[in-house]
Amino acid sequence: MAEYKSKWVGLDCGPLPHESTPSLIGRFSSLNGIDRRALREQLGFWMNASTDTFARGFGFREDLITHETGWQLPGDEKTVLTSRPVLVPWLFASRVRFCPTCLESGFHSFWFQLESVQTCPLHTTPIADKCQCCGQLAGGYSDLPGKASAFYACEACGRPLGGRAFSWSAHDILRSRAKQIDEAFGSLRAWWCDSNSGLDIVEQLVVQNTLVTWYVWCDARDFLRRATTELAPMPQQFADAHAQGQITLLQWNIRLTSSRWRDTDSSRGRLPYSSVGQALYASMLSRLCAWAFPDGAGARCAGDMLALREKGFIDGTNREANQLALAWFRLLFEDASSTPFEWINTRRATWSGRLRARHIGAHVQRLPARAILLGVFAVMLEITKRQQASGEAFHLDGLRPTIPSLVPLVYQPGYPSPAGDERSQGLVMFPSIHNLNLDTVWPSMRHLK
Numbered sequence: 001m002a003e004y005k006s007k008w009v010g011l012d013c014g015p016l017p018h019e020s021t022p023s024l025i026g027r028f029s030s031l032n033g034i035d036r037r038a039l040r041e042q043l044g045f046w047m048n049a050s051t052d053t054f055a056r057g058f059g060f061r062e063d064l065i066t067h068e069t070g071w072q073l074p075g076d077e078k079t080v081l082t083s084r085p086v087l088v089p090w091l092f093a094s095r096v097r098f099c100p101t102c103l104e105s106g107f108h109s110f111w112f113q114l115e116s117v118q119t120c121p122l123h124t125t126p127i128a129d130k131c132q133c134c135g136q137l138a139g140g141y142s143d144l145p146g147k148a149s150a151f152y153a154c155e156a157c158g159r160p161l162g163g164r165a166f167s168w169s170a171h172d173i174l175r176s177r178a179k180q181i182d183e184a185f186g187s188l189r190a191w192w193c194d195s196n197s198g199l200d201i202v203e204q205l206v207v208q209n210t211l212v213t214w215y216v217w218c219d220a221r222d223f224l225r226r227a228t229t230e231l232a233p234m235p236q237q238f239a240d241a242h243a244q245g246q247i248t249l250l251q252w253n254i255r256l257t258s259s260r261w262r263d264t265d266s267s268r269g270r271l272p273y274s275s276v277g278q279a280l281y282a283s284m285l286s287r288l289c290a291w292a293f294p295d296g297a298g299a300r301c302a303g304d305m306l307a308l309r310e311k312g313f314i315d316g317t318n319r320e321a322n323q324l325a326l327a328w329f330r331l332l333f334e335d336a337s338s339t340p341f342e343w344i345n346t347r348r349a350t351w352s353g354r355l356r357a358r359h360i361g362a363h364v365q366r367l368p369a370r371a372i373l374l375g376v377f378a379v380m381l382e383i384t385k386r387q388q389a390s391g392e393a394f395h396l397d398g399l400r401p402t403i404p405s406l407v408p409l410v411y412q413p414g415y416p417s418p419a420g421d422e423r424s425q426g427l428v429m430f431p432s433i434h435n436l437n438l439d440t441v442w443p444s445m446r447h448l449k
């Protein structure tokens, strides 16, 4: 056995803590001067440049690697990448992200692929995704081991991706700090493994929504990263300053089967179940109107609605997005048969009774109904702002009826809780509405700004 292994050199350069397998194999192939074909044949290691996700971009035969090298691969990478297959493609980058200093030392951690990680915990260097020589975006994972002779080389310019060539002496120094490496990344591992309830909810966001349709109002990956920051905060050292704030999270947890209803949105004794009623809609709407039209210009809102209904657009120049979005929102939800005159008094706005949100049946509890309506408005406001920024007239487009289904929503309408009662749980997340005091429209069970 020992004799067989001796055909390889560098067997003392085995896996480092939290190291990605492509990093380990790249170093090995560089040292032994073997190409990809040999890697596949001898170690069962393959890469696929065309795949969209990091986790699916490579594979290997662990038994072959152990047989050839004597290395036992630490299970962390596998545990992390396979534990949440729904979430990993959204949170982990498919392009190589790296710390230039680590790369010079021949080390790459799979944690660098997690887009929320902005700096290397070993060197406090910003994580890069562009070649430090030519500025081209780094390629997919299959580029990492390079072409045998050029370990970690840029696919575009052929020079070192990290700016400086891989140095064995730097690698030796890094290897002597293996314990520090383990500690530096250890809090990430703990976060991933221990944030079960938070990451479960983020996973539900992916499962219950069609994220690819969100492109009309946000970058879904970016949004999900912010959602993760809210629901499963990362260790302090990795806190992603860019992802904080800017998102509002409305959560509810209502008991459904108790003799005394505990819906905080209702006075005691009233059933939490109700279709979104006239009263709920009108009360919410008049508060939104008071906020968007502080001068009480209800007639102006009706005028905007009329223009939108008759012409399909409004010249958005010098108009406030809040007001335009509100007119649009009302057209979506108010009975098409109501007259412009009836639009003027918002307290008597006529609810069409149609919510058309995902997973929502005819009966939705009042609290989630409020949250969903607010989310719908926030998403419409975001689309309005985007239209204004692009300089076009504000117009209705084909997505109008589907807008409620574009709202990030996790909805569990009724399920037994460990306490034996039946509950409705869920949350809605949306871009924070600037200047709107949520307390006026949401009876806070919990909301984070």
Ligand SMILES: [Zn+2]
Residues within 6 Å of the ligand: 099, 100, 101, 102, 103, 120, 121, 122, 123, 124, 125
């Ligand atoms: Zn580093």
Ligand SMILES: [Zn+2]
Residues within 6 Å of the ligand: 131, 132, 133, 134, 135, 136, 154, 155, 156, 157, 158, 159
């Ligand atoms: Zn380059």
